[in-house]
Amino acid sequence: xxxxxxxxxxxxxxxxxxxxxIKENNNALAFKDISPRAPIHILVVPKKGYINYHDFISDAxxxxxxxxxxLMKNIILEMKLDHTGYRxxxxxxxxxxxxxxxxxxxxxxxKNLGLMVK
Numbered sequence: 882x883x884x885x886x887x888x889x890x891x892x893x894x895x896x897x898x899x900x901x902x903i904k905e906n907n908n909a910l911a912f913k914d915i916s917p918r919a920p921i922h923i924l925v926v927p928k929k930g931y932i933n934y935h936d937f938i939s940d941a942x943x944x945x946x947x948x949x950x951x952l953m954k955n956i957i958l959e960m961k962l963d964h965t966g967y968r969x970x971x972x973x974x975x976x977x978x979x980x981x982x983x984x985x986x987x988x989x990x991x992k993n994l995g996l997m998v999k
Contacts, residue, residue, distance in 0.1 A: 882982070884930040890983040894928050904956060908948035911956055911988075920991025921960060921967075925953050931984040933973040953988060962990040968997070 892898040900912035914922040931937040957963050967990035972979040
């Protein structure tokens with residue numbers, strides 16, 4: 882599968898579309914989800930075009946991987962989610978119901994999120 886440079890997250894990264902920015906670093910960006918599923922629902926994306934987690938973990942540099950994880954960790958600490966709990970989700974492919982073909986992590990918290998899969 883070829884990466885689509887016109888996907889919504891690529892446009893947000895290029896600042897062609899607005900977002901409610903939470904935080905960013907050299908290689909990753911975090912912003913509020915426009916259709917939140919929890920009181921805290923943040924999307925964390927690498928700035929470079931990776932389709933899914935497998936693509937990212939296979940081809941990203943150590944710096945890109947570290948920056949994405951550091952960004953997520955800092956958000957978790959700043960929002961004190963490490964005290965109350967949170968969920969990190971990434972969807973891949975058709976069976977995983979991946980809507981946007983740009984790797985993104987959903988960081989959810991702020992309430993009891995219930996069972997993950999029924």
